[in-house]
Amino acid sequence: MLAASFLLFATLASAQVGHPAKGAWSGYWGTSDADKHRILLVLDWRNAELSGTINPGPNAITLDKVGLDVDTWTLKLEAAMPDASGRKRPFVATGRLSNLGSWTNRTYAGTYTFGAEKGRFTVTLN
């Protein structure tokens, strides 16, 4: 019971109920379960605009465009992302925010294109 209480308060401490897209999201993207890659996505809402970064750090990719349709909660991300050879290719992810009221299992999932590659992604709010 004591352990459960600690877990509960640890969860409460991470409450985030501002803009539903804002925050750090983590999960996977790839063409299949056998070919999936870890992704960390950080989105911010400032000056009435969404902005964001994929995989913050030395290889961070700044999103060029972030658009949210609140009627369907469809979120679209666009960036120029380098492929394995270092050549930049257009990355476009389109998905839906769901479980909006959850702090622990809010999800952004959908499909992406990366140059000619197509795949799926799912990230969950950290």
Next chain:
Amino acid sequence: MHTEVMGAVVAAAAALLFGSPHANAQATVRAATPTKASAPTPRLPDGKVDLGGHGMWSQPWITDFGRQVIGPDTSIPFLPWTKAMYEYNKSNQVAYDPQGFCLPPGGPRMFGTPYPSQFLQQADRIVVIFEGGAHVWREIHMDGRSLPKREDLNPTYFGYSVGHWERDTLVVETTGFNEKTWLNFNGTMHTDELTTLERISRPNRDTLHYEATINDPGAYSRPWTIAWDIPWAEGAELAEYICQENNQFLLELKDDVGNPFFSDVPTTTP
């Protein structure tokens, strides 16, 4: 059952709250308009209005800020996302209201939470203590300091407040709010860009008039002002009330996909 944990059972909550000794139905009077003879406004030795005394403020339950808006335009100036979230929160009977999890209400909502409060006035600060809302207090600096920049503050539930007197009205500016609260019970939301300007007066002993201007360009297209009166309960005392104790609502709450809201095990993807 605690007031803060009633988000999922609104109708039952209303019935329970209106039956509680501290609760009042949502105020319908937006301006201070005393309707009966009341003792005069109490004052401190230095002539300033005394917001305290031997009693407490019996706060009403303001469930809908939309009914308390004053000014030429009485609508809430939602941005598209706050309007959509308001509709979403309404669709699930405000089940995910942070106050239902016993987190502090923060901001103006604290004065619309149906548990009483008291003002403790000192020369350099005013402290407001609240029986409900997680048994919290709020500090208003009255020593003339300027309001810090939001970016320089650690965001908190109640933000950082400085106040001054304009004649008999206490004017309080607040910034530095975190994003862990709703503005109101019915799902009006805010961002950390929120600032508030509160004007608090005591036109007679038995009435506290409360006004708050909400300015949050991240959530609303223009500032908007809400107001209500809070009646005085002479001779009454605050009780100890701990919302967190035995909060069964929180333990049983499920998210949109049916998973426990708080769980230490991996949940399924929606």
